[in-house]
Amino acid sequence: MPARVSIFVTCVVDQLFPRVGMAMAEVLERAGYEVEFREDQTCCGQPAFNTGYREDARKAAGHFIRVFRDAEFIVVPSGSCASMVSHHFLDLFPKDSSHYEEAEYLAPRVIEFSRFLTDVAKVEDVGARFEGIVTYHDSCHALRELRIKEGPRRLLRKVRGLELREMSAAEECCGFGGTFSVKFPEVSGAMARTKLESILATGASTVVSIDSSCLMQLQGVFTRAGAPLKTMHLAEVLASR
Amino acid sequence: MLMKPEQEKQIRQTVADPKIQLALYSATARLKEKREEVVAPEALPEYQELRTQANRIKKHTLENLDVYLEEFEANVEAHGGKVVYARNGQEVTDFILGLARERGVKMLVKSKSMTTEEIHLNERLEHHHLEAVETDLGEYIIQLAHDRPYHIVAPAVHMTRQDVADVFEKNLTDPRTEEPGKQAMIARRNLREKFLEAGIGISGANFLVADSGAVCIVENEGNARLTTTAPPIHIAVAGIEKMIPRARDLAVFLKLLARSGTGQLLTVYTSFLSGPRRGGEADGPAEFYVVLMDNGRTRLLADAEKRQSLYCIRCGACLNACPVYRKIGGHNYPGAYSGPIGAIITPQYQGIAKDPWLPFASSLCGACAEVCPVKIDIPKILLDLRKEVMEDRAARGDGFLERKAFQMYGWLTRRPKLYALAGRIGARMARAPGAASMGPAAKWASVREVPLPARKSFRDQWREREKSK
Amino acid sequence: MAGTGEIEVTPREEILDRVRKALGRKAGQGRDRVPEPRIRIPEIPPERRVALFAERLEALGGKVYRAAALAQVRDITAGILEGSAAVCSMDPLLEKAGIPGLPGVVSGFGDEPSLRAACAAAPFGITGADYGLAETGSIVTRSVSEARLISLLPPAHIAVLPVSRMLTGLDEFYSELPMPADAASSTVFITGPSRSADIEMILVRGVHGPRVIHVIVVDEEHATNR
Numbered sequence: 001m002p003a004r005v006s007i008f009v010t011c012v013v014d015q016l017f018p019r020v021g022m023a024m025a026e027v028l029e030r031a032g033y034e035v036e037f038r039e040d041q042t043c044c045g046q047p048a049f050n051t052g053y054r055e056d057a058r059k060a061a062g063h064f065i066r067v068f069r070d071a072e073f074i075v076v077p078s079g080s081c082a083s084m085v086s087h088h089f090l091d092l093f094p095k096d097s098s099h100y101e102e103a104e105y106l107a108p109r110v111i112e113f114s115r116f117l118t119d120v121a122k123v124e125d126v127g128a129r130f131e132g133i134v135t136y137h138d139s140c141h142a143l144r145e146l147r148i149k150e151g152p153r154r155l156l157r158k159v160r161g162l163e164l165r166e167m168s169a170a171e172e173c174c175g176f177g178g179t180f181s182v183k184f185p186e187v188s189g190a191m192a193r194t195k196l197e198s199i200l201a202t203g204a205s206t207v208v209s210i211d212s213s214c215l216m217q218l219q220g221v222f223t224r225a226g227a228p229l230k231t232m233h234l235a236e237v238l239a240s241r
Numbered sequence: 242m243l244m245k246p247e248q249e250k251q252i253r254q255t256v257a258d259p260k261i262q263l264a265l266y267s268a269t270a271r272l273k274e275k276r277e278e279v280v281a282p283e284a285l286p287e288y289q290e291l292r293t294q295a296n297r298i299k300k301h302t303l304e305n306l307d308v309y310l311e312e313f314e315a316n317v318e319a320h321g322g323k324v325v326y327a328r329n330g331q332e333v334t335d336f337i338l339g340l341a342r343e344r345g346v347k348m349l350v351k352s353k354s355m356t357t358e359e360i361h362l363n364e365r366l367e368h369h370h371l372e373a374v375e376t377d378l379g380e381y382i383i384q385l386a387h388d389r390p391y392h393i394v395a396p397a398v399h400m401t402r403q404d405v406a407d408v409f410e411k412n413l414t415d416p417r418t419e420e421p422g423k424q425a426m427i428a429r430r431n432l433r434e435k436f437l438e439a440g441i442g443i444s445g446a447n448f449l450v451a452d453s454g455a456v457c458i459v460e461n462e463g464n465a466r467l468t469t470t471a472p473p474i475h476i477a478v479a480g481i482e483k484m485i486p487r488a489r490d491l492a493v494f495l496k497l498l499a500r501s502g503t504g505q506l507l508t509v510y511t512s513f514l515s516g517p518r519r520g521g522e523a524d525g526p527a528e529f530y531v532v533l534m535d536n537g538r539t540r541l542l543a544d545a546e547k548r549q550s551l552y553c554i555r556c557g558a559c560l561n562a563c564p565v566y567r568k569i570g571g572h573n574y575p576g577a578y579s580g581p582i583g584a585i586i587t588p589q590y591q592g593i594a595k596d597p598w599l600p601f602a603s604s605l606c607g608a609c610a611e612v613c614p615v616k617i618d619i620p621k622i623l624l625d626l627r628k629e630v631m632e633d634r635a636a637r638g639d640g641f642l643e644r645k646a647f648q649m650y651g652w653l654t655r656r657p658k659l660y661a662l663a664g665r666i667g668a669r670m671a672r673a674p675g676a677a678s679m680g681p682a683a684k685w686a687s688v689r690e691v692p693l694p695a696r697k698s699f700r701d702q703w704r705e706r707e708k709s710k
Numbered sequence: 711m712a713g714t715g716e717i718e719v720t721p722r723e724e725i726l727d728r729v730r731k732a733l734g735r736k737a738g739q740g741r742d743r744v745p746e747p748r749i750r751i752p753e754i755p756p757e758r759r760v761a762l763f764a765e766r767l768e769a770l771g772g773k774v775y776r777a778a779a780l781a782q783v784r785d786i787t788a789g790i791l792e793g794s795a796a797v798c799s800m801d802p803l804l805e806k807a808g809i810p811g812l813p814g815v816v817s818g819f820g821d822e823p824s825l826r827a828a829c830a831a832a833p834f835g836i837t838g839a840d841y842g843l844a845e846t847g848s849i850v851t852r853s854v855s856e857a858r859l860i861s862l863l864p865p866a867h868i869a870v871l872p873v874s875r876m877l878t879g880l881d882e883f884y885s886e887l888p889m890p891a892d893a894a895s896s897t898v899f900i901t902g903p904s905r906s907a908d909i910e911m912i913l914v915r916g917v918h919g920p921r922v923i924h925v926i927v928v929d930e931e932h933a934t935n936r
Contacts, residue, residue, distance in 0.1 A: 052627030056651025177604025189688025220689030379908035463919025523857035
């Protein structure tokens with residue numbers, strides 16, 4: 001019997017990029033896992049948490065814990081949402097509460113998609129084929145909170161037909177930052193345009209990341225600037241054949 | 242609204258100004274790269290260990306600050322100096338004015354100090370007809386231009402050589418030049434006279450060293466050495482949080498400070514000064530004072546979590562790393578401190594109600610925490626301050642719509658069926674023509690294209706997939 | 711300090727009180743154990759130290775000379791001065807090297823105003839150095855043996871450093887001298903010529919301090935008798 005993984009499909013993926021969720025499920029299945037999607041799942045609470053609304057974030061977190069408390073692995077197509085659960089849930093509940101304990105128990109089980117492949121499934125070649133020059137954007141929370149840097153690149157290098165080129169500003173923020181993007185639109189947009197210059201300098205035609213919200217931000221700016229660039233979630237690239 | 246319209250407008254102007262953007266981006270990129278070179282594992286294998294140590298020493302010092310303040314005071318006095326406590330900028334000013342009056346001092350020189358910037362010391366002194374001359378080249382330019390420092394370690398980074406030529410031409414008698422080397426020599430000549438005439442020299446302090454009763458000052462130009470050597474009186478003004486226990490702790494801090502700030506191994510001059518000139522010494526000030534200022538720091542000290550904001554050694558690395566600072570620059574931050582450290586310190590010094598937008602001016606990318614030599618968890622403090630701002634606003638009844646929206650969100654997250662339904666309705670609305678011109682979508686659309694929700698959400702697609710199995 | 715007496719006492723007590731309240735501490739309460747700083751002295755043989763020192767200082771625009779004996783220090787100094795006037799400190803080592811006897815070199819000021827006037831006018835200042843720090847290319851001067859202004863006011867600085875005083879770096883300095891304030895009111899590390907990049911990030915030397923720094927490292931054994 002194949003091992004079972006539960007997937008947490010983030011709000012952005014659910015509503016805007018469902019294909020990313022489907023691609024992730026497909027890659028996981030191809031790697032030999034049985035994938036379940038618990039329909040009761042909602043949100044990780046990050047939008048409220050990052051905007052300063054702890055009480056509302058606590059509600060979402062509490063629900064997340066209820067839904068996933070017995071899952072062995074919860075795979076997430078986002079470094080940011082995975083980090084919300086594994087790092088910041090602990091900031092939401094008092095240390096002696098049952099929720100805190102449960103959050104502590106849950107933390108190591110909530111794993112970002114690329115890390116699940118490289119560290120748990122221990123696969124790097126998922127049999128994907130993708131023709132094109134690609135550059136990888138390090139999303140901030142994956143990079144700095146989860147310390148994910150090489151894994152996604154190793155996965156990309158194993159994709160047939162794909163050439164990976166590093167941009168100089170790979171580690172610079174895309175400017176999304178959740179509600180920051182609408183509280184400070186000019187600054188947010190300017191940050192993305194700096195990123196765009198660095199991407200264009202690589203000659204890549206596709207920008208890959210493990211966070212759909214960064215890609216939404218970047219795609220919005222590319223399109224507005226008329227830049228001939230495409231954004232793809234790592235799962236989509238890995239699902240291509 | 243978190244931000245006043247004029248502040249928003251000012252930020253828009255900065256972001257749209259190509260001259261400022263170029264200067265800002267290239268200067269911060271330079272400082273950033275130089276830092277990266279000298280803290281790289283090949284260059285400094287013990288870098289992470291030093292950061293951890295610096296953090297521990299600062300933590301310990303602040304947790305025992307009363308002991309160290311008294312120890313520092315006793316040691317300054319043992320060396321013939323004097324410690325003056327000041328609750329706020331007014332008391333700092335009063336002390337300096339009083340002393341100047343007693344000693345008949347009409348003019349004083351100053352070396353770069355963020356602490357005196359914080360309390361607007363120059364304006365306060367000038368108000369009482371005591372001339373205070375900034376001597377750091379950047380600060381001198383800023384003072385002549387009646388401007389504010391733009392960056393903790395590079396105050397005039399927003400000005401071009403032409404700007405400097407204009408400022409010098411307007412204020413000095415020297416012939417106009419646009420060559421930075423010659424401009425620096427003009428400053429040297431004009432300030433040299435001031436150093437030799439000044440009755441008081443005012444410096445800041447990078448570190449207050451308790452076991453020695455000493456102030457440690459780092460700098461590159463020599464103006465701090467001159468300020469603390471040439472005039473007969475030296476007054477160092479420092480926040481109480483600048484304390485470290487022992488001189489040998491500098492083995493940790495000095496290795497981190499210059500590397501983080503400018504990418505140097507050490508700054509050109511590191512002065513360790515304890516008390517006035519002693520018997521047998523050829524020169525140096527006859528009087529030595531250290532003003533220990535509170536100005537909001539003890540309030541901050543009371544919060545065990547946010548207390549770490551006081552660990553800051555003012556290297557400026559977080560500014561260079563911050564993608565927001567690199568777009569909006571120094572002048573859009575209220576108060577003396579800009580960038581990520583300003584965004585956490587200023588609201589705590591002045592209270593969160595005054596500029597509630599500050600902790601929100603961050604994408605929470607975490608680049609600041611990564612480069613901080615004393616490991617201040619800036620993003621965590623930003624998040625805590627955001628929480629406090631929202632609680633404060635709720636108590637005042639401000640920000641009603643957003644708060645209600647998040648309450649609705651919180652309520653829905655526990656009701657999966659309704660949450661899914663709300664998603665479906667929201668997606669349909671967002672697909673409707675004109676949706677992008679409303680509310681947050683309009684803000685989004687002001688700089689980038691709005692993504693259209695998928696026709697079928699993931700959960701709907703998944704359900705279909707499971708059925709067809 | 712008449713006239714400031716009142717505001718002197720009250721703020722002190724209030725601030726200390728606020729600090730204690732904030733930390734939940736009582737007056738007279740002892741402190742926790744202090745974490746020890748990392749001090750690790752690398753093993754660098756003397757010759758390598760000098761080479762490293764020279765490499766670091768020259769990268770900053772300083773000049774390093776090697777003298778086998780004190781007599782050579784005098785020649786090197788004369789070569790640098792080329793007849794220019796200089797102010798020389800009271801360091802016995804310089805005396806021993808005969809530097810005050812060089813033409814144009816003045817030394818030994820009875821009072822500060824004349825010292826200051828000489829330093830403000832002289833193109834060169836000549837001092838000893840109590841220590842060298844190889845890892846950073848720094849010299850250490852202390853007010854116990856040096857006038858502060860000689861290494862500061864003249865546009866060029868010449869320092870003479872006995873090789874036996876060449877330490878590896880900061881760690882060795884602080885283990886050698888954990889209490890610098892005991893001996894002198896001023897201990898200064900000088901690492902290269904004065905510089906600024908305040909205008910357009912362009913490097914300018916000699917903004918307030920010397921534009922040029924020459925360090926003569928001397929071998930002479932008894933040079934260490936200071």
